[in-house]
Amino acid sequence: MTKKRRILIISNRLPITVKEENGTFDVRPSAGGLVAGLRGIHQNDNDDTWWIGHGGVFGDDPFTRLRRELEPRKLVPVPIDQTTYDGYYNGMANNVIWPQFHYFPSMMHYQPRNWEAFEQANRAFADTALEVAKPGDWIWVHDYQLMLVPQMLRERAPNLRISYFHHIPFPSSEIFRTLPNRVALLRGLLGADLIGFHTYDYVRHFISSAVRLLGKDVYLDEITHGDRMVKVGAFPLGVDCESINAVCEELDHLAPPQQPFQxxxxxxxxxxxxxxxxxxxxxxxxEAFGRFLRKNPDYIGKAVLVQLCVPSRQKIPSYGELRARVERLVGQLNGEFGKPGYTPIHYLYQSFSQKDVVALYRKAQIALVTPLRDGLNLVCKEFVAAHTDEDGVVILSELAGAATEMGEALSVNPFDVEDMAAAMLRAATMEPAERQSRMRGLRKRILEFDNYVWCQTFLDSWANITETRADKSVKLEPHAFADFTEQLRKARRVFLFLDNDGTLTPIAARPELAIPPREVVELLRQFGLFGKMHVNIVTGRPREYCETYFGDLPLNLITEHGIFMRSRGEFEWESLIDLEDYTSTRTEVKRLFDMFVRFVPGSHIEEKIACLVLHYRQAEPLFAESQAKLLIETLHALLGKTTLSVFPGKKTVEVRPLVADKGQAVEMVLTRHDFDPDQDVFFTIGDDTTDEFMYKIHPNNNFSIHVGKPNVHAHYYVEGPVEVALLLKHIHETLASDLAGQSAPEIEDPEPADPVGAADSVGATDA
Structure with missing residues (x-):
């Protein structure tokens, strides 16, 4: 991306440490994974980037002075009083959200007043951002302390570009749902256009929570939230390889006596x-290191463990208890194995400079990165980046987010002391060739995907969403009819793609009641009189239904969402995709559907050749929806490694081949007929999420119309099938008048059309 952007970063703390002495401020850069990850764009001249966060200063007068001093650095402090900040940061963020998201519910201590402080602090961050923001700004919110900010920004400025990145784990829905104020947190995040996590597991957990707790509709990595689509993605954070390499070069030039940690x-x-x-x-x-020495006494006197513990959240009692426990263990193990000239564990409770940390990385042959749960963990990546000798071993917890990227590390269960001790022995005895081969693989990946690449990848994905996503559709008014009429007259050919249920035929309780209105059928028949008109019914219905109601019409029939097609004037159906995988999995899917029907009265199954559809329009709504969400999750797990997928619809759940979608069918028809956007026009009309695939085909040339409420993928919307019938009538009259050399007639108010056979019948959902 070369276009200059104005980006506002919002995080809990500014990337500085501020100390006030005698009325003056000592401002120094601070360290940390987030700071390193974002330093590139904050200091990049290609973008105008401001950083908004708490500056660690309280009180009106010092805060005002600090804001003036930081402005030239493009840093904006957020005003929060001490009491609110303590309740927000220590009380809610670190005593409730942090333990719960890391699967330590017993460590959670919730108090309503801290939630109130959390809301107030998030509001302060949002207010400060809106004071600074200008039209067109990109606002990037970071981490769990600010989960409410995206929605707060969206409420005040709906057209802002907003994204959010979550730097800690997102727990499974079973854990997340036990959290107080869980719905507010989910809605807070859904205020963003793009939500980023470190791993696909966290993406899956978040989507599952949105489905189960908010009933959201999801397709792959997009969540429908109101009239917006929210994208969710995995973007593993990298480390600052450039600065680490610079420190390595500095250390290489030091004489041996000057090297740290001699x-x-x-x-x-x-x-x-x-x-x-x-x-x-x-x-x-x-404990694992102690077990390693007991089982391998030859390493007593030879192996040492350096454990650096950086002080953290010292005001929270549980952290003081943890420190005491760690120091007791260090004392016990040093007492058991220590001897003159040999201290097995070097325990350091302090912060170190980057130079000292890199020196420690280079001193060590084995990195022990064994968190019980970690969002990502950058220590393992920094250790790899610092080993320019391409030697060393990483022992990595399988419960760290980084484990998904670092397959060459030795993976361990951090709760299994024996497993970790065995890994220590394996690392200590590993052949040099294997060590170096593993390290080379890790280094290649870490160096290619550093913090700068992470940042650019996220920004590029965000930009792609912003640039390709259609604006919310507007209601199709008479003046738009006039514009379209002119296009119809000038066009060499007109391609019309129509959904059936909910578009041509009104919604009904059961599929067998869906009978297209007589007037609409007759209009479709008369379209065959116009040589420039190419009509296509693109429906989820089976072939038998289409043959019954549309079989004698001069048009193409595409059924089961693009799986089968019968071309105009033909009698044979062609299969557009391979159905082998569907056939082998159908039995298990049918079993799950049968179980649903058994427990949800009013539901039923529709069986097609290549699709299975569960309908629950006649079931008790709340209970059926909750059961449908559970079924969808189960199906996602079942179908994860197949070519099938689950597609939620309007009171339906459908399983069909993943590659079968209406957009593919539209693309195929246009390709077969050599569609030329300079001479031809086409439009797509539908009412369901399945029809959004049609809207996305050639969006700049696609006159897309959604039936129902506004849709983010369609250019226009109309209220119901009656208006669709009016539009078709208008198209017919325009083409007929052109043939007769007359001008198009005025548009009249629509009247409901009688369906074929039963005036009171209404159509079923287009599953």
């Missing part, structure tokens, strides 16, 4: 670097 001269050095937090698995790691 006292660490043991033959085997293992290293753990963590914030002192109960999620990091430090006690379990210490």
């Amino acid at each position: 006292e660490l001269n043991a033959p085997l050095v293992m290293l753990g670097i963590d914030r002192l937090d109960y999620t990091k698995g430090i006690p379990e790691r210490l």
Whole structure:
């Protein structure tokens, strides 16, 4: 992306540390994964980037002075009083959200007043951003402390470009649903256009929570929220390889006596670097190291563990208890295995500079990264980046987000002390060739996907959403009819793609009641008189239905969402996709549908050749919806490695081949007929999420119309099938008048059309 953007970053803290002494401020850059990840765009001249966050200063007068001082650096502090900040940060963010999201519900301590402080603080961040924001700005919100901010921004400024990145795990829906104020947190995040996580597991958990708790409709990685589509994606954070490499070069030029940590001269050095937090698995790691020495006494006197614990959240009592436990274990193990000249565990409770941390990485042959749960963990990546010698071993918890990217590391269960001790032995005895091969694989990936690439990948995905997503559709008014009439007259050919149920035929309780209105059928028949007109029925209905009601019309029939097609004037059906995978999985899908029908009265199954559809329009709404959400989750898990997928619709759940969608069918027809956008026109009309695939085909040339409420993918919308019939009538009269050399007639108010056979019948959902 080369176009200059104005980006507002919002995070809990600014990327600085501020100390006030004698009325002046000492402002220094701070460290951390988020700071390193975003430093590139904040300091990039190609973009005008401002950073909004708390500056650590309280009180009106010092805050005002700090804001003036930070403005030249494009830093904007957020005003929050001390009491509110403590309740928001320590009380809610770190005593409720943090433990719950890391699967430690027993550590959660919820108090309503802290939730109130959380709302107030999030409001302060949003208000500050809106003070700074200008039209066209990009606002990027970061992390769990600010989960309400996206929606707060959206409410005040609906047209803002907003994204959010979540830097800690997102738990399974079973864990998340136990959280107080869970719905408010979900809705807060859904205020964004793009929501980023570190792994696909977290994406799946978030989508599952949105489905189960809010009843949202989801297709792949998009969530329908009101009249917007929210994109969800995985973007694993990288490390600042450039600065790490610069420190490595500096260390390489130091004489041996000047190298840091000369006292660490043991033959085997293992290293753990963590914030002192109960999620990091430090006690379990210490116990595993003790177990390693007991089972392998030859390493006593040779192997040392350096454990650096960075002080964290010292005001929270549980963190003080953890520190005491860690220090007791260190004392016990040093007492058990230590001897003159040998201290098995070097415990360091302090913060270090980047230079010292990189020096520790280079001193160690083995990195112990064994959190009990971690959103990503950058220590393992920094260790790899610092090993320019392409040697060393990473022992990595399978419950760290980074485990999905680092297959060459030795994976361990951090709760299993024996497993970790065995991994330590394997790492210590690994052949040099294997060590180096593993490290080369890790380094290649870490260096290619550093913090800068992470940031650009996220911004590019965000830009793509913004640039390709259609504006919310507007109601099709008479003046738009006039514009379209002119296009019809000038066009060499006109391609019309029509959904059936809910579009041509009104919605009904059961499929067998769906009978197209007589007037609409007659209009479709008369379209065959116009040589330039190419009409296509694109429906989810089976072939038998289409043959019954549209079989003798001069048009193409495309059934089961693009699986089968019968061309105009033909009698044989052609299959557009391979159905082998569907046939082999159909039995298990049918079993799940049967179970649903058994427990949800009023539901029934519609069986097609290549699709199975569960209808529950006649069931009790709330109960049926809740059961449908559970069924959808089960089907997603079942179909994950097949070519099939589950498609929720209007009171329906359908399973069909993933590649079968109406958009593919539209594209195929246009290709077969050599569609030329300079000479031909086409339009698509539908009412369901399945019809959105049609709207997305050639959006700049597609006169797309959604039936019902506004839709983000369609250019226009009309209220119901009666208006669709009016539009078809208008098209017919325009083409007929052109043939007769007359002008198009005025548009009249529509009248409901009588259906064929039963005046009171209404159509079924287009599953």
